[in-house]
Amino acid sequence: MRIDGLQYCAWSETIFRQWRASGLDAVHVTIAYHENFRETVLNVEQWNxxxxxxxxLILHGQTAADVALAHETQRTAVFFGFQNPSPIEDDIGLVEVWHKLGARFMQLSYxxxxxLATGCYESDDAGITRMGKAVIKEMNRVGLVVDxxxxxxxxTIEAAEISARPIAITHANVYAWHPALRNKQDSVIRAVTDNGGMLGFSLYPHHLKNKSDCTLDxxxxxxxxxxxxxxxAHFGIGSDLCQDQPDRIVEWMRVGRWTKDIDYGEGSADAPGFPTMPEWFRDNRDWPNLAQGLVAKGFxxxxxxxxLGGNWYRxxxxxxxxxSGEAGI
Amino acid sequence: MRIDGLQYCAWSETIFRQWRASGLDAVHVTIAYHENFRETVLNVEQWNxxxxxxxxLILHGQTAADVALAHETQRTAVFFGFQNPSPIEDDIGLVEVWHKLGARFMQLSYxxxxxLATGCYESDDAGITRMGKAVIKEMNRVGLVVDxxxxxxxxTIEAAEISARPIAITHANVYAWHPALRNKQDSVIRAVTDNGGMLGFSLYPHHLKNKSDCTLDxxxxxxxxxxxxxxxAHFGIGSDLCQDQPDRIVEWMRVGRWTKDIDYGEGSADAPGFPTMPEWFRDNRDWPNLAQGLVAKGFxxxxxxxxLGGNWYRxxxxxxxxxSGEAGI
Known part of the structure; x- marks a missing residue:
């Protein structure tokens, strides 16, 4: 099994073929950054x-059995997720609606x-909100994973504790290894993994030591x-790959419609676009390099x-x- | 098996208990008359x-197997349908989205x-529109029944011919028996049944000979x-029961938001509300009377x-x- 815990590419037949050539049985794809309910449904329609x-080449993944089906039939199962709770707007009833439409991960904030929750760029973090607690309970009930x-x-620590089911950090690295705002402190990784959760290691250069020059080793x-x-047991890959995306997309990801100013996020005025990928992970063709690197490390x-997949599959x-006990959904 | 091919009641625990007491294993419920996409999603949320x-007492029906499950567990399976295509707005991509959310019947016009098509109160009928043909094909593909x-x-005749799968008239009677605008001419019933379709007999008094005074015989x-x-093989019941609904609902059904005037539909200025049900079919408690009436008739x-259910089940x-061949949906 090979599973990528998060991608947001400019999807195309070329990429779908690369997925298969690299042996990817499943990919969690982002279908919303700032989109509201109706706009996200349009993104589902595009996927359909x-x-x-x-x-x-591809099929709509809804359960782990679809990953096995994709593997057997030499295709890739695509699982939907949101990097923001904007697709549920202010309506908890949309959690179940989205699960029916195939959403399997939802970030509580971007x-x-x-x-629902505070994002990593805010100066103060007041923890999970009242609606956030209600929504986590509903996500637990229907089977929509907290990301x-x-x-x-x-x-994040509160979400891991409040959630009755394991949560995920689909794409981030270890702060102690590379102190980026998006990488995770020991206390955060502890809270997530102690509660059975997963972290997917990111290949996004801003999350890597020495960024684009990071070595595979x-x-x-x-x-x-x-x-x-x-x-x-708690780790996989969440490449955060944005293959073939034009730079206007990274601006949409960072700015959405929430400000009239430009926010450079992890970039800067000098380097506002997508960063260059490491030469050993240019895009979806290079998954075999990850396997080689891990073998070289002694795994x-x-x-x-x-x-590279078995943990995400579980x-x-x-x-x-x-x-369990919610058979009626 | 007992199945009602259409109801639009003011749903309540009382009604759900009556369904079960009357042995109803499945009911096709209307969740949209004039609602747009988002409004219909709110109706799904209410059902959830x-x-x-x-x-x-109830479960969300998506396949015939859910009817069997409801029967075994002494509950009623609820299948969603629309009496108007307004929930897909002008977007064919919403046909598949709605099938995922559980819609199983959609009227092409109200x-x-x-x-998509002409309604029975228009003076001229130009047949299935360009979009209508495209939508029928898509409904056939995903498994959303043309009503x-x-x-x-x-x-109606064109829909029966264009559709690659059988279509339905979920709730209407025979025009030759009672010449109401909503009842169906021989040519229409022929077109539907010759193509494998179904008609559900209606208990709505305006569709009955002598209206509220119609006898069971x-x-x-x-x-x-x-x-x-x-x-x-082509017949079932589609009671069109609007149990416990206040009269403002029949006005919404008739007028929606399409006119500022009052349209009395099958009613009149003197009798604008819901008509009185026949005494032998007051509401969901009286399903056993239908069985007795049919036995008395020699069935x-x-x-x-x-x-009373087997034909709808099939x-x-x-x-x-x-x-078939669309396993990927």
Whole structure:
């Protein structure tokens, strides 16, 4: 099994073919950054057209069984997720509606304060809001995973504690390895992994030591250290790959419609666009390099399989279906 | 099996208990008359709350297997449908989105001209529109049944011919028995049944000979005549029951937001509200009377079972899932 815990590419047949050539059985794709309910439904409609047109390459993933089906039929299962709770607007009833439409991950905030939680770029973090607590309970009930990748520390720790089911940080790295605002402190990783959650290691250069110049060995050293400290079962890959996206998209991701000013996020006025990917992970063609890097670091074949897909597969199997006793959904 | 092919009640625990007491295993419920996409989603959310609160009485029906499950567990499976295509607005991509959310029937028009077809109250019927043809094809693909209960004759006949899968008239009676605008001419019933479709007999007084004074024997005579003429396999019940609804609802059904004037539909200025139900079918408690009436008319037990649920069950089993070869949906 090979599973990517998060991508936001400019999807195309070329990328779908690369997925398969790299042995990717499943990818969690972002279908909303700042989109409201109706706009996100339009993004689902676009995916439905791709599922219809490219049914030899991809299928709509809803349960872990779809990953196995994709593997058997040499395709890639695509799972929907949001990097912001904007698709549920102010309406908790949309949590179940979105699960029916295929959403499997939802971030409670994206950099900024949301109705549910604080984002990692805010100066103060007041933790999970009243609506946030109600929504986490509902997400637990239907099988929509709490993702705290872009949330602030206190909010993330509280979410891990409040949630009755494991939560995820689909795409981020270890702060102690590379102190970026988006990387996670020990206390955050502890809270998530102690509660059975997962972290997907990111290949986004701003999350990497020496950014675009990070070496594969450096990246695998971080993984080895995290595995030694927190246990291998809690880690996978969430590449955060934005393959083929034009730079206007990174501006949309950062600014949405919430400000008239430009916010450079992890970039800068000098380098406002997408950063250059490391030469050993240019895009979806380079998944085999990750396996080689992990083997070189001393991981066994079964450990490599766990890190590159097996752990996400187990997490998908346990967290995408309604809470036990909720058979009626 | 007992299945009602259409109801639009003021739903309540009382009604859900009556369904079960009357042995109803499935009911097709209207969740939209004039609602747009977002408004109809709100109606789904309301049903989701009922499914959660009353999971001992009802469940969300999506396939025929859910009818069997409801029967086994002594509950009623609720299937969603629209009496107007307003929930898809002008967006064919919403057909598949709605199927995912549970819609299983959609009328192509409701009394008036729609984007897809002509309604039965228009003076001229130009048949299925360009968008209508595209939408029928898409409905066939995903497993959303074309319902022409409130459509005009030519549009209905064309829909039956264009559709690659059987269509339905979920709630109407025979025009030759009672010449109401909403009842169906022989040519219409022929087109629908010749193509494998179904008609659900209505208990709405305006569709009945002598309206509220119609006798059970009269009603069962109509059924016996239709069965003799078109074959028993094509008929069920679609009671059109609006139990407990206040009169403002019949005004909403007729007028929606399309006119500032009052349109009395099948009523009149003297009698603008819901008509009084026949004394032998007051509401959901009286399903057993239908069985008795059919037995008195000479139908065998197996024929009664076919008419009161078995035929709809077969139709559900054949038409609610994606077209063969569309496994990817």
């Amino acid at each position: 057209r791709w599922f219809e047109r490219h049914d030899d 950099n900024n304060q949301s109705l 705290m990748s872009h949330s602030a520390d206190r909010s 450096d990246f695998c050293t971080m993984i080895a250290d995290a595995v030694a400290k927190y246990g291998i 066994t074949a079964s450990e490599v399989n766990a890190l 997490f998908f199997a346990e967290n995408f279906t309604p809470q | 709350r009922w499914f959660e609160r009353h999971d001992d 009394n008036n001209q729609s984007l 022409m209960s409130h459509s005009a004759d030519r549009s 009269d009603f069962c005579t109509m059924i016996a005549d239709a069965v003799a003429k078109y074959g028993i 065998t037990a197996s024929e009664v079972n076919a008419l 139709f559900f089993a054949e038409n609610f899932t994606p077209q």
